[in-house]
Amino acid sequence: MRTPRGKLLLVLAVVLVVAGTGWGVGTRLRSPADEAAARKPPRPSLVTAAVERRKLVATVVVSGTLEYGSPHPVPLAGVVGGGETAQRATRAPRRGTLVEGSVLMEVNGRPVFVFSGTVPMHRGIVPGAEGADVRQLQEALRGLGYAAPATGVFDQATIAAVSRFYARKGYEAQQPTLELRRQRDELRRAVRTAQEVLATERRALDQGKDVLPLKVRLANARQDLKEAEQALDSARAQDRTTEDEAAIEAAESAVRAAEEKLLAARQELAQAIAPPTPPPAPTPASTATAAATAGPPADTRLLELRVANAEADLAAARSALERVRAEAGTTRAGRLAELEKNVRLAREAVVSAEQALRQARQLSPVKLKVANAQSDLAAARALLAEFSRTYGTTVPPGEIVFLPRLPARLHKPAVKAGELVDESVATVTSSTFVVSGSVDVAEAGRVKPGLNAGIETEAGRTVPGTVTSLGGRDAKGAVPVTITPASMTGLKQLTGAAVTVRVTIGATDREVLVVPAAAVVTAADGRARVQVEIAPDRTKEVEVRTGLSADGAVEVTGDLEPGDQVVINSA
Numbered sequence: 001m002r003t004p005r006g007k008l009l010l011v012l013a014v015v016l017v018v019a020g021t022g023w024g025v026g027t028r029l030r031s032p033a034d035e036a037a038a039r040k041p042p043r044p045s046l047v048t049a050a051v052e053r054r055k056l057v058a059t060v061v062v063s064g065t066l067e068y069g070s071p072h073p074v075p076l077a078g079v080v081g082g083g084e085t086a087q088r089a090t091r092a093p094r095r096g097t098l099v100e101g102s103v104l105m106e107v108n109g110r111p112v113f114v115f116s117g118t119v120p121m122h123r124g125i126v127p128g129a130e131g132a133d134v135r136q137l138q139e140a141l142r143g144l145g146y147a148a149p150a151t152g153v154f155d156q157a158t159i160a161a162v163s164r165f166y167a168r169k170g171y172e173a174q175q176p177t178l179e180l181r182r183q184r185d186e187l188r189r190a191v192r193t194a195q196e197v198l199a200t201e202r203r204a205l206d207q208g209k210d211v212l213p214l215k216v217r218l219a220n221a222r223q224d225l226k227e228a229e230q231a232l233d234s235a236r237a238q239d240r241t242t243e244d245e246a247a248i249e250a251a252e253s254a255v256r257a258a259e260e261k262l263l264a265a266r267q268e269l270a271q272a273i274a275p276p277t278p279p280p281a282p283t284p285a286s287t288a289t290a291a292a293t294a295g296p297p298a299d300t301r302l303l304e305l306r307v308a309n310a311e312a313d314l315a316a317a318r319s320a321l322e323r324v325r326a327e328a329g330t331t332r333a334g335r336l337a338e339l340e341k342n343v344r345l346a347r348e349a350v351v352s353a354e355q356a357l358r359q360a361r362q363l364s365p366v367k368l369k370v371a372n373a374q375s376d377l378a379a380a381r382a383l384l385a386e387f388s389r390t391y392g393t394t395v396p397p398g399e400i401v402f403l404p405r406l407p408a409r410l411h412k413p414a415v416k417a418g419e420l421v422d423e424s425v426a427t428v429t430s431s432t433f434v435v436s437g438s439v440d441v442a443e444a445g446r447v448k449p450g451l452n453a454g455i456e457t458e459a460g461r462t463v464p465g466t467v468t469s470l471g472g473r474d475a476k477g478a479v480p481v482t483i484t485p486a487s488m489t490g491l492k493q494l495t496g497a498a499v500t501v502r503v504t505i506g507a508t509d510r511e512v513l514v515v516p517a518a519a520v521v522t523a524a525d526g527r528a529r530v531q532v533e534i535a536p537d538r539t540k541e542v543e544v545r546t547g548l549s550a551d552g553a554v555e556v557t558g559d560l561e562p563g564d565q566v567v568i569n570s571a
Contacts (some may be wrong), residue, residue: 373446
């Protein structure tokens with residue numbers, strides 16, 4: 001049985017339930033007027049934003065990856081070593097730093113060296129080769145202390161420097177292979193064989209019966225010419241012949257005899273006409289004797305005639321001497337002319353004999369064999385000379401890799417030891433970090449190399465950097481961009497991490513008034529204005545001049561103060 005207190009509590013509970021139910025039903029029941037009032041839109045109000053004074057910075061956001069810069073694949077230009085056997089890596093590329101002259105890897109036990117240079121290795125460097133690649137190699141060797149010239153020619157001095165470099169690295173410079181040595185021996189044998197064939201054919205031509213009489217004729221003509229020339233030389237060396245000398249000697253003797261005869265006649269005549277010698281003092285006896293001996297004067301006509309005859313004989317002898325001498329000169333000139341004629345005839349005979357022999361040999365069947373043998377010998381010698389020009393110590397095309405810049409970092413090997421070498425063997429990078437990303441084409445026009453940037457890491461750190469390059473539009477319609485950090489400190493552990501870069505494309509040099517870009521309206525007259533709230537639901541227009549815009553805000557100048565409320569939506 002319930003107590004009075006229990007009944008009271010039950011009644012109160014029922015009352016509360018009924019009251020609550022009535023209130024709930026009452027709230028849901030509305031009159032048409034109440035329903036219309038509830039659905040009436042609220043009274044319009046202004047949407048405003050405050051004018052700020054701050055620095056404004058315009059940026060373009062680039063999403064990218066932090067990695068080592070200037071990735072460069074490293075292919076080999078050709079075979080390593082001298083053979084054409086399968087190229088198999090015997091020592092794979094190893095991560096690390098590559099410097100001038102470093103060994104990148106080994107292929108079939110042969111080294112692959114790294115040098116700096118912008119001209120790629122594209123051929124084997126053989127003795128006598130010329131070009132920019134040779135000059136690059138010479139400059140690299142000179143930089144390492146090897147005495148190589150800078151001529152751009154792979155000469156003996158450069159070969160010696162290359163051999164010393166290889167030896168210092170523990171290798172031997174590439175020497176001619178067994179196959180090349182065999183080729184050279186074959187070319188040498190070909191030259192010797194051609195020489196033997198030519199000698200045999202010439203011997204057959206010289207011994208041919210069809211030209212033997214002509215050869216004898218030529219030999220006789222040459223002998224006749226020799227004898228004629230000797231006779232002419234001998235005649236020119238002598239002024240007179242023996243006969244001429246004898247005739248002149250006789251004429252000169254006759255002149256001397258006539259001179260003696262004339263002298264004797266003149267002496268006799270002189271004695272005949274000379275006065276007598278005065279006698280000594282006379283005595284009676286001598287006077288009688290003188291008187292007895294004195295007689296008439298001597299007759300000298302006979303003596304005078306003898307003198308005249310002697311003078312005539314002398315004149316005749318002298319005339320005869322001059323005549324003999326003149327005849328001797330005339331005879332010598334005629335004899336020299338005859339001998340000179342003989343020489344000319346002998347020379348003509350030699351030329352005629354040579355021409356006849358030459359024509360006979362040209363018409364001879366053996367002549368064609370000699371000509372062919374000469375042509376074969378010339379061709380064999382040319383092939384040997386051409387082969388010898390490039391024979392010797394060489395640099396195979398795959399044993400040198402020219403990289404644009406050293407030192408470089410070997411980032412990723414592309415071949416392992418024991419694998420066949422094909423195309424790229426590794427990827428090298430610079431030792432500096434870069435951020436590789438891309439921007440939309442619409443934003444790419446605002447990004448220029450040299451602009452400052454901030455590199456934001458996931459850890460919240462911001463590293464300053466600079467835009468270093470922009471690429472061409474890619475297949476996705478974006479433009480690749482590269483940003484280089486100003487400092488590399490602490491970035492190594494972030495290699496490969498995604499980063500956000502904000503490239504500063506513009507900034508104010510001081511604090512300026514800034515309003516939302518949506519608050520600026522350009523009127524029909526082309527002037528920019530903003531609406532400033534001066535009281536609830538009351539505004540006034542203020543003419544402004546706009547400047548830099550960034551991130552939805554714009555720099556303005558005009559009759560504004562920081563804190564003014566500008567309308568951004570008047571709806």
